[in-house]
Amino acid sequence: QQQQLGREHQGITLRGSAELVAEFFSYGINSILYQRGIYPPETFTRVQKYGLTLLVTTDPELANYLNNVTEQMKEWLYKCIVQRLVVVISSIETSEVLERWQFDIECDKSAKDDNGPREKSQKAIQDEIRSVIRQITATVTFLPLLESACAFDLLIYTDKDLAVPEKWEESGPQFIANSEEVRLRSFTTTIHKVNTTVAYKKDSVP
Amino acid sequence: MAQFLFEADLHGLLKLDTPIPNAPPARWQRKAKESGPGPSPVGVSPMKPVNRSHSSSKTPSKTPGKSGSKIQSTPTKAGGDRYIPNRSTMQMEMANFLLTKENDPAEESPTKKEQQKAWAVNLNGFDVEEAKILRLSGKPQNAPEGYQNNLKVLYSQKMTPGSSRKNSRYIPSMPDRILDAPEIRNDYYLNLIDWSSQNFLAVALDNSVYLWNHASGEIIQLLQMEHPDVYISSVSWIKEGNYLAVGTSSAEVQLWDIQQQKRLRNMTSHCARVGTLSWNSYILSSGARTGHIHHHDVRVAEHHVATLAGHTQEVCGLKWSLDGRYLASGGNDNLVNVWPCTQGGGGDFAPVQTFTQHQGAVKAVAWCPWQMNVLATGGGTSDRHIRIWNVCSGTCLSTVDAHSQVCSILWSTNYKEFISGHGFAQNQLVLWKYPTMTKVAELQGHTARILNLTMSPDGTTVASAAADETLRLWRCFEMDPVKKKEKEKANSAKSSIIHQSIR
Numbered sequence: 001q002q003q004q005l006g007r008e009h010q011g012i013t014l015r016g017s018a019e020l021v022a023e024f025f026s027y028g029i030n031s032i033l034y035q036r037g038i039y040p041p042e043t044f045t046r047v048q049k050y051g052l053t054l055l056v057t058t059d060p061e062l063a064n065y066l067n068n069v070t071e072q073m074k075e076w077l078y079k080c081i082v083q084r085l086v087v088v089i090s091s092i093e094t095s096e097v098l099e100r101w102q103f104d105i106e107c108d109k110s111a112k113d114d115n116g117p118r119e120k121s122q123k124a125i126q127d128e129i130r131s132v133i134r135q136i137t138a139t140v141t142f143l144p145l146l147e148s149a150c151a152f153d154l155l156i157y158t159d160k161d162l163a164v165p166e167k168w169e170e171s172g173p174q175f176i177a178n179s180e181e182v183r184l185r186s187f188t189t190t191i192h193k194v195n196t197t198v199a200y201k202k203d204s205v206p
Numbered sequence: 207m208a209q210f211l212f213e214a215d216l217h218g219l220l221k222l223d224t225p226i227p228n229a230p231p232a233r234w235q236r237k238a239k240e241s242g243p244g245p246s247p248v249g250v251s252p253m254k255p256v257n258r259s260h261s262s263s264k265t266p267s268k269t270p271g272k273s274g275s276k277i278q279s280t281p282t283k284a285g286g287d288r289y290i291p292n293r294s295t296m297q298m299e300m301a302n303f304l305l306t307k308e309n310d311p312a313e314e315s316p317t318k319k320e321q322q323k324a325w326a327v328n329l330n331g332f333d334v335e336e337a338k339i340l341r342l343s344g345k346p347q348n349a350p351e352g353y354q355n356n357l358k359v360l361y362s363q364k365m366t367p368g369s370s371r372k373n374s375r376y377i378p379s380m381p382d383r384i385l386d387a388p389e390i391r392n393d394y395y396l397n398l399i400d401w402s403s404q405n406f407l408a409v410a411l412d413n414s415v416y417l418w419n420h421a422s423g424e425i426i427q428l429l430q431m432e433h434p435d436v437y438i439s440s441v442s443w444i445k446e447g448n449y450l451a452v453g454t455s456s457a458e459v460q461l462w463d464i465q466q467q468k469r470l471r472n473m474t475s476h477c478a479r480v481g482t483l484s485w486n487s488y489i490l491s492s493g494a495r496t497g498h499i500h501h502h503d504v505r506v507a508e509h510h511v512a513t514l515a516g517h518t519q520e521v522c523g524l525k526w527s528l529d530g531r532y533l534a535s536g537g538n539d540n541l542v543n544v545w546p547c548t549q550g551g552g553g554d555f556a557p558v559q560t561f562t563q564h565q566g567a568v569k570a571v572a573w574c575p576w577q578m579n580v581l582a583t584g585g586g587t588s589d590r591h592i593r594i595w596n597v598c599s600g601t602c603l604s605t606v607d608a609h610s611q612v613c614s615i616l617w618s619t620n621y622k623e624f625i626s627g628h629g630f631a632q633n634q635l636v637l638w639k640y641p642t643m644t645k646v647a648e649l650q651g652h653t654a655r656i657l658n659l660t661m662s663p664d665g666t667t668v669a670s671a672a673a674d675e676t677l678r679l680w681r682c683f684e685m686d687p688v689k690k691k692e693k694e695k696a697n698s699a700k701s702s703i704i705h706q707s708i709r
Binding site for chain 1: 337338339340341342596598599600601603641
């Protein structure tokens, strides 16, 4: 809590921004996994965050996996070398990609040089994040039914020169062949800006 | 009623897009009159673009550099020593197009390509072609085997009017039948009709309850209150259709046996009228004017097994979910509470959700039969909105403004639709497609506000009771004959005993 208070007074620092964005991804991914039924709803628990009731997983392995990703994201966001985070949802049986949640990250690299914090209140950022999360929840009203059992994958787009850390491997983009795209709201911390889009496989028969 | 006419008048006056009768002509009108090629009628509304000026110019053509007819020539005649721009005659789009268009569309030179690429990098923050894509190895354990994704999210593609599939079914605009309901109490907060699984429609008319046999058309008077001042405030059939629960203005909850036409129980626990009832197997829940909800176990002598205190004003909407896990309640305090079926740690019932978004009394409360945890609620006159909720996450999935007091919502079991009943001004029933929330049809006929809706056991007909003292039966969810055959096959397996005569 001390840290947060400090942030409020001092504005947004690069490290603070990286934390905020990484946190958003953690809750965002949890929400997607819950809303799209990738994991049974009983394995999620409700927490209060951003003034909303959000669902996070209680499955320890999944939580651990997501935690690893979040920690890595925090570091890469701080270094401004990550450009995109993608949640790919594909059918387990056919390996076909059915849905693709894309979070584009724009990083203001000049923040690395400035040491002064940026002016933007935590509350304003929270409000923006809240809008995005609400939208993610609301997508359930138009996204197609995921009938078969699905698995998810997390892809991170980084600078080409980045050395691949342990436990990570290179991958293809896993695009959807015939897709429909919807753009959701974006939010910005003044250092990092996150744009969200969701692409889903166009159903030939509605 | 008079206040609504007044309201309508007020709205008419406040609407800015209709011309004010007998007003002096506005300055722009006078100017247009003086300068324009033709006389402009005084009644021209300020919002409508004055069309005459457009006829003299071409639609935006791709001739670069032509700055021609951007602004109409200013009136130099009488009245003006200063230029007063006439917004409505300006062609803003044309002007914008011409201003922003380049004069010489250059060819794609290699340097240009480089430039564009540089811009792309600037905008995206990176060159998409050049990024490296990483994936964390060690895939997390997938959901346990046998887990079926039961989030049956029904989806209909983004409905553009042209591309939407034609709604092919015929919905008759006239009711199948109109029944007389004399002396029905015109009170928004009561719930006076219910249709049993045995095809009996129970109707409370002031201090009596009548049963109408849909199959035979027979009418039976089931009961009449002894005390003349006491009236019936709610009726609700048990799932099997052999018992009817009746709530009264004297705070009693009675249980009647239909076959014997006898009162089995008279349960008193409330201290104010019981406006709403809902069954969950052997538990009967009742909502009262005090805002309290009581659970009654009808099998035991000590029937009052729980109290839920979540409303500060009359409880007018009460519905158990189809799986019996949640109870949704709506009150005159504009709140919607969702209660769990079991008590929390402290032995108290606390709502798992409270929705405060409605700005009016919430009487319309209905659970979606094909999607778990989805609840529809509708607000009264000061709200007029229908909201769809996911009670697990607590989010409002959709909202739609129905423009009229919502008294009841029913989901269809035959189609992915729901129907809502309304009051002033059209007293109509509206069928909505879910989840697109588009109107499928509007059923008109009632001459006073609708008070309640209930559905037939086969899901094809909706009965509406209104303040015009009629009950209308609308056959709006008629099944496709092919699908009907399938359903009938499934149903004939379980034989239904229809009570032909009750003596």
